[in-house]
Amino acid sequence: MSPPSGVKVVVIGAGLAGLSAASTLVKAGFQHIQILEAMGRPGGRVHTTRPFGQDIIELGANWIHGQEGNPLFLLAQEQDLLLKENSSAKTMCLPGSITSKDYFFEESGRQLTMDEVEKVCTLFSKLTSKAFDSELQPKHSTQSLGGYLDEEFSQSPxxxxxxxxxxxxxxxxxECTDEASSSLYEVSxxxxxxxxALEGGFFNSLGPGGYQALADTLLDSVPPGALLCDRPVDSIHWALDEEIHTHPVSVQCQGGQSFKADxxxxxxxLGFLKVKAAAMFEPALPTSKTSxxxxxxxxxxxxxxxxxENRFWPDDCAGIQLLWDAGPEDEKVYKQSQSDNGAWRDxxxxxxCGFDTVARHPNVLCGWITGREAEHMESLDEKIVGExxxxxLRxxxxxxxxxxxxxxMSKWGSEPFVRGSYTYPPPGVDAVREHTALAAPLPQPCDARYSQAKPLQVLFAGEATHINFYTTTHGAYMTGxxxxxxxxxxxxxxxxVKVKM
Ligand SMILES: Cc1cc2nc3c(=O)[nH]c(=O)nc-3n(C[C@H](O)[C@H](O)[C@H](O)COP(=O)(O)OP(=O)(O)OC[C@H]3O[C@@H](n4cnc5c(N)ncnc54)[C@H](O)[C@@H]3O)c2cc1C
Known part of the structure; x- marks a missing residue:
């Protein structure tokens, strides 16, 4: 059995969410699927490149977060896309997850002993796990992650x-790299x-095709021509009168091309929506969504x-980590920077955080930076950043x-159709309510104005719409x-048809 042959679906965005939506619909028999992607390539925040020769460099997502219950891991396994050999390079595990091969240096040039490093990192990991495992006390309920961690750490010798x-x-x-935040004082x-967090660790890196191979697998299941790149959508007109219009939704692209859809x-x-949503939808989005x-x-x-040209770090070194006398996540430094008129830019x-070695690239290091400082860096010339x-390092x-x-360097903050890297919950925000509101389709069943209108005219997918797996590729994939x-x-x-999630 197939869905009605005239049903038209437009998918906006060819990241993992958009591609998984399109691929699922095609497999279920939907015949008219059009994917409109603003950029010149599919993948979105999956961006596999080859700037240093044959082997890949991931400018966006790198790891599959966990194996058990992870449908993206299963897909990668089914398609034989996982890395076969073991690698000791640091980019096999997350930044911030230290290995015994990380070298930590103070500003004075002193290298810390692994014993010093492990004690603090182990305590830090225990404290953050309490937050992720919902084991915090009521007194922490309004605190930022930074505030909670400071309070607990201050009680340790x-x-x-x-x-x-x-x-x-x-x-x-x-930890700011995990939360994509300017500071942990800005995270609930x-x-x-x-x-x-799914069980199974982060060591399940993808093989030589990288993350793009996963996106390609999804693309393979949609008909040729279903994906149109360089098609930035300007506006979505929904709840159109079907007596006048053949379909209830019309999607307008920059340049004037338009697409009718059911x-x-x-x-x-979410970063794009923050800047453009107010002007993008007609009728405007309901308050629950704009909030x-x-x-x-x-x-x-x-x-x-x-x-x-040549590797200058020791063979056993997996990462060079930098400890400032007073770094930006020091509570006092952070508070001062809130009123220093932008002096933090200097x-x-x-x-x-530091520079990690990179799988498959013996002469390459990868530095990590987040938040407003990352945004500032994006405005600088690559040569200056390199210097x-x-x-x-010297x-x-x-x-x-x-x-x-x-x-x-990646420039996710200034990428016009992304405007950031991923989602996090700020203090005081009811994240479940907000993710749920973001995911709710239009028209809302409770809205009397559209009681006669066709259901599910505008649906929302993407990592930010997942309550439990926001920020991740598998979250994005599952929302599609x-x-x-x-x-x-x-x-x-x-x-x-029933689809497996
Ligand atoms: C640096 C970095 C590292 C990351 N590391 C990991 C990791 O290791 N593991 C992990 O699980 N996740 C990681 N992530 C997060 C992961 O990449 C994302 O959660 C996921 O790829 C999001 O997929 P998506 O489909 O929701 O959004 P996207 O991939 O952003 O796709 C949305 C698409 O919509 C398009 N679009 C926007 N506006 C328009 C418009 N007006 N018209 C048409 N198209 C439009 C965009 O161009 C984009 O292609 C990382 C992200 C970044 C940036």
């Missing part, structure tokens, strides 16, 4: 040593309990790749560090399937 404090600051700076401690799945990033778009946080994580580089990184390690042969399933259910009497 490790807080009495200067090195302990510097390491703790580094741990917080590093208690709301993190809604995020679900259903539109909007999978654009969700405003209240949820969407921060920047950037990578800085440095390729050297020391933006202090937000760089700053080399200056840091002054912290005392090693003879050559000039890099190539510098490549979720929205496709809504449409499949709508036409259920004519389709005999």
């Amino acid at each position: 490790l807080a009495l040593s200067v090195a302990g404090q510097r390491l703790f600051e580094w741990c917080k700076r590093s 401690a208690v709301q993190l309990g809604h995020y679900v 259903h539109v799945i909007v999978s654009v990033p 969700a778009i405003r209240n949820l946080g969407f921060g920047i994580v950037d990578k800085i790749y440095l390729r050297f 020391t933006w580089y202090k937000k760089i 700053v990184c080399v200056r840091l 002054s912290f390690t005392g090693w003879s560090v050559p000039e890099p042969a190539q510098v490549l 399937i979720r929205e496709a399933q809504r449409l499949i259910n709508l036409y259920a009497d004519r389709i005999n």
Whole structure:
């Protein structure tokens, strides 16, 4: 059985959410699927490149977060896309997850012992796990993650040593890469309990095709021509009178091309919605949705790749981590920076956590930076960023560090159709309510104005619409399937398909 042959679905955005929605609908028998992608390539925040030769560099997503219950991991396994050999390079595990091969340096050039490092990192990991496992006390309910961590750490003897404090600051700076936040003082401690970390670790890296191979697998199941790149959507007109218009929704692209649809799945990033949603929808979005778009946080994580002609770090070194005397995640420094009239820009580089070695690239290091400092870095020339990184590496390690042969940095904050990296819950926000509101289709069943209108005209997918797996690729992938399933259910009497989530 198939859905009615005339049903037209437009999917906006060809990231993993949009592609999984389209692929699921095609498999269920929908015949008219059009994917409109603003950029010149599919993938969105999956961006696999080859700037340093044959082997891949991921400018966006890198890891599959967990294996058990992860449908994206299963897909990668089924399609034989997982890495076969073991690699010891640091980019096999998350930034901030230290290995015994990480070298930690203070500003003075002193290298810390692994014993010093492990004690603080282990405590930090225990404290953050309490937040993620919903084990916080009621007194933490209104606190930021940074505030909660400071309070708990101050009770540990490790807080009495200067090195302990510097390491703790580094741990917080590093955790900002997981939360995509400018600072942990801008993330809710208690709301993190809604995020679900899947079992199975992060060591399941993708093979030589990288994340793009997963996107390609989804694309393979949609007919040629279903994807149109370089088609930025300007506006979505829904609830059109079907006596006048043949379809209830009309999608207008920049340049004037328009597409009629019965259903539109909007999978654009939250960062894009923050800037454009007010002008994009006609009728305007309901307040529940505009509040969700405003209240949820969407921060920047950037990578800085440095390729050297020759490797200058020891063979057993998996990462060079930088401990400032007083770094940006130090409570006092953070508070001062709130009223320093932008003086933090002069020391933006202090937000760089360190430089990790990179799988398959023996001469490449990857630096990590987040938040407003990342946004500032994006405005600088790559040559200048490279010079700053080399200056840091030289002054912290005392090693003879050559000039890099190539510098490549991501610019997720200034990417016009993304405007950030991923979603986080700020303090005081009811994240479950906001993710749910963001995901709700239009027209809302409770809205009397549209009681006679066709259901499910505008649907919303994308990582920010997932309550438990926001920020992740598998979250994005599952939301695409979720929205496709809504449409499949709508036409259920004519389709005999149930999709696995
Ligand atoms: C640096 C970085 C590292 C990351 N690391 C990981 C990781 O290791 N593991 C992990 O699980 N996740 C990671 N993520 C997050 C992950 O990449 C995202 O959660 C996921 O890819 C989001 O998919 P999506 O389909 O929701 O959105 P996107 O991939 O952003 O897709 C949305 C698409 O909509 C398009 N679009 C926007 N506006 C318009 C418009 N007006 N018209 C048409 N198209 C439009 C965009 O161009 C984009 O292609 C990382 C992200 C970044 C940036």
